Amino acid sequence: MEITKKDVALAAKLAKMRVSEHEAAVYEAQLEALFNWVKDLSAVNTDGVELSNVNLSAHVRADEPVTDEKRAALLRADFNASLDDCAKVKKVL
Amino acid sequence: MMTVDQIINAFKSGEKSAEEITRGFLDVISQKNPEINAFVEVFETGSLARAKELDQKRARGEKLGALAGVPVAIKDNILFKDHKATCCSKMLENYVASYTSTVVEKLLAADAVIIGRTNMDEFAMGSTNQTSVYGPVKNPVDVTRVPGGSSGGSAAAVAAGMVPLALGTDTGGSVRQPAGFCGVVGIKPGYGRISRYGVIAFASSADQVGVLAANVKDAALALEVLAGKDVHDSTSLEAPVPAYAQLFSRDLKGVKVGLPKGFLDGLADDIKQKMDEAAAQLQKQGAELVEVDVPHAKYAAPCYYIITSAEASSNLGRYDGIRYGYADEASADLNSYYENSRAPFGLEVKKRIIIGTFALTSKNYEECFLKAMKVRELIRDDFKKAFEKVDVLLTPTSPTTAFKLGQHDEDPLALYLADLYTCQGNIGGLAGVSVPFGKDKDGLPVGVQFYGPILQEEKILNVAYHLEKGL
Numbered sequence: 001m002e003i004t005k006k007d008v009a010l011a012a013k014l015a016k017m018r019v020s021e022h023e024a025a026v027y028e029a030q031l032e033a034l035f036n037w038v039k040d041l042s043a044v045n046t047d048g049v050e051l052s053n054v055n056l057s058a059h060v061r062a063d064e065p066v067t068d069e070k071r072a073a074l075l076r077a078d079f080n081a082s083l084d085d086c087a088k089v090k091k092v093l
Numbered sequence: 094m095m096t097v098d099q100i101i102n103a104f105k106s107g108e109k110s111a112e113e114i115t116r117g118f119l120d121v122i123s124q125k126n127p128e129i130n131a132f133v134e135v136f137e138t139g140s141l142a143r144a145k146e147l148d149q150k151r152a153r154g155e156k157l158g159a160l161a162g163v164p165v166a167i168k169d170n171i172l173f174k175d176h177k178a179t180c181c182s183k184m185l186e187n188y189v190a191s192y193t194s195t196v197v198e199k200l201l202a203a204d205a206v207i208i209g210r211t212n213m214d215e216f217a218m219g220s221t222n223q224t225s226v227y228g229p230v231k232n233p234v235d236v237t238r239v240p241g242g243s244s245g246g247s248a249a250a251v252a253a254g255m256v257p258l259a260l261g262t263d264t265g266g267s268v269r270q271p272a273g274f275c276g277v278v279g280i281k282p283g284y285g286r287i288s289r290y291g292v293i294a295f296a297s298s299a300d301q302v303g304v305l306a307a308n309v310k311d312a313a314l315a316l317e318v319l320a321g322k323d324v325h326d327s328t329s330l331e332a333p334v335p336a337y338a339q340l341f342s343r344d345l346k347g348v349k350v351g352l353p354k355g356f357l358d359g360l361a362d363d364i365k366q367k368m369d370e371a372a373a374q375l376q377k378q379g380a381e382l383v384e385v386d387v388p389h390a391k392y393a394a395p396c397y398y399i400i401t402s403a404e405a406s407s408n409l410g411r412y413d414g415i416r417y418g419y420a421d422e423a424s425a426d427l428n429s430y431y432e433n434s435r436a437p438f439g440l441e442v443k444k445r446i447i448i449g450t451f452a453l454t455s456k457n458y459e460e461c462f463l464k465a466m467k468v469r470e471l472i473r474d475d476f477k478k479a480f481e482k483v484d485v486l487l488t489p490t491s492p493t494t495a496f497k498l499g500q501h502d503e504d505p506l507a508l509y510l511a512d513l514y515t516c517q518g519n520i521g522g523l524a525g526v527s528v529p530f531g532k533d534k535d536g537l538p539v540g541v542q543f544y545g546p547i548l549q550e551e552k553i554l555n556v557a558y559h560l561e562k563g564l
Contacts, residue, residue, distance in 0.1 A: 003451075007451060008447060008451075010451075010454075011447045011448075011450040011451040011454070012443075012447055012450075014450050014454070015406060015410075015435075015446045015447060015450045016410075016413065016428075016431040016432060016435055017432060017435045017436075017438070017443055017446065017447070018432040018433075018435075018436060019443065019447075023440065023443070026440070027443075027444055027447060030444065030505055030506075031444075031447070031448060031451065033505075033506050034398065034448065034505075034506060034509070035451075035461070037395055037506060037509075038395045038398070038399055038461060038465070040392065040395055041392055041395055041396065041464050041465060041468050042460070042464070044389065044392060044464075044467075044468050044471065046464065046467035046468060046471070049467040049470050049471060050470070051466055051467065051470060052470060
């Protein structure tokens with residue numbers, strides 16, 4: 001993967017950070033080496049792998065049922081929309 | 094140096110006062126810290142006042158806690174109310190904690206004495222302890238070498254006898270690798286075993302608090318105090334906490350130790366030899382050695398650097414001069430305000446934020462971040478299957494022993510590769526412990542690591558205890 005100074009500058013801008021010319025040059029070389037190494041991952045077949053979409057501990061965590069219905073209703077009322085008794089929020093990409 | 098067990102007994106029996114014990118360790122710190130640089134602040138007045146309180150508590154005949162009178166050092170990213178917590182970064186140089194972390198609360202409830210905060214790589218990003226704004230820590234075994242990192246200060250403090258117990262944090266090996274380099278024991282429990290409340294976040298899906306101690310039993314005693322569900326951390330696990338130090342078996346009969354296929358390929362001969370010796374010793378103590386396959390584990394390091402950098406880019410977004418961190422009041426507009434306020438980050442921290450941000454851009458998200466997340470699932474599955482066949486896995490802690498200060502400054506990728514064996518534990522959420530096992534040809538400590546499943550820390554502690562005992 002080729003990394004350019006422009007890529008470094010764009011990522012720094014998105015992260016609201018200023019990088020000097022010198023830093024950009026150092027990062028450009030180091031990021032290129034790193035992302036070429038990361039390319040090793042492309043050799044792994046991940047077809048059909050689903051993200052568990054839960055944190056690592058979720059499989060041993062107990063359910064946390066709503067105990068205070070009044071408070072839950074108040075929280076839901078603060079949202080603009082709801083679906084199946086859950087607050088509905090905009091999808092963020 | 095007195096062990097934790099000996100300190101507790103000496104204090105509880107009245108043989109020594111907490112003040113005497115604390116003064117003893119403060120003396121060692123004042124002698125050794127100027128060269129080693131393990132502590133960035135020593136709470137001399139506070140720790141002595143606390144010790145005197147404990148002496149009074151004992152004099153009143155009140156029940157004493159599980160770590161009564163034991164001085165403990167905390168890494169500089171763990172909050173202790175009204176004390177500085179800087180992550181060894183200029184960004185937080187004046188930050189004073191407004192509340193106390195759960196781990197420190199638990200230590201205080203167990204009647205421990207918090208003696209100071211220890212040096213670390215800036216924001217826990219590094220494995221040499223050279224990125225600290227307070228300067229590098231030196232390895233007490235050989236001061237021309239790194240102590241490892243990022244909890245290098247905690248490991249060096251224990252190795253130098255400045256403190257019997259220290260807390261670290263471990264996101265990719267930051268407790269176990271410095272433990273291996275300095276010749277002490279370092280345990281990172283499985284994800285969720287210890288609360289992260291009040292620990293400054295680096296990568297939330299991998300961060301865990303760990304313990305550095307002079308021996309396995311001391312580490313077990315501390316883990317028992319620290320482990321458990323915390324209502325302030327939803328990722329902490331609701332499960333009973335065993336009395337780890339009382340669960341050591343008489344021998345290793347019936348224990349299956351897994352040797353992952355191909356893990357020793359490419360290792361230096363003397364480290365490979367130590368690994369073979371460790372396996373042979375465990376077998377002699379009754380363990381059954383079983384070869385297991387964890388085919389995707391070799392991809393853990395690149396996964397780790399993508400995932401943790403992505404999480405860091407998000408977690409460190411809070412240092413914007415408004416919520417936390419340095420505020421540049423002289424900036425002319427909002428963009429300059431943000432950029433100037435984030436300027437105090439060091440080179441390595443900025444680099445990780447850039448890596449993470451770059452991996453999360455729409456152009457790279459699928460190829461980098463999503464791919465790494467999917468490979469992480471495969472790695473976790475591999476370990477899950479391995480633990481259906483064996484109780485623990487045996488690996489090296491690091492591919493090398495402690496290297497010279499500055500040796501890899503020009504080649505950060507070499508440093509990243511050095512995390513290969515430790516970051517697997519964070520990617521998999523496993524429990525891991527590093528225990529010293531002899532020396533290499535240069536007389537430097539070699540660390541041996543055991544992995545165990547989540548919530549089964551007693552298994553790795555037991556095997557580590559037997560390995561240590563057999564030396």
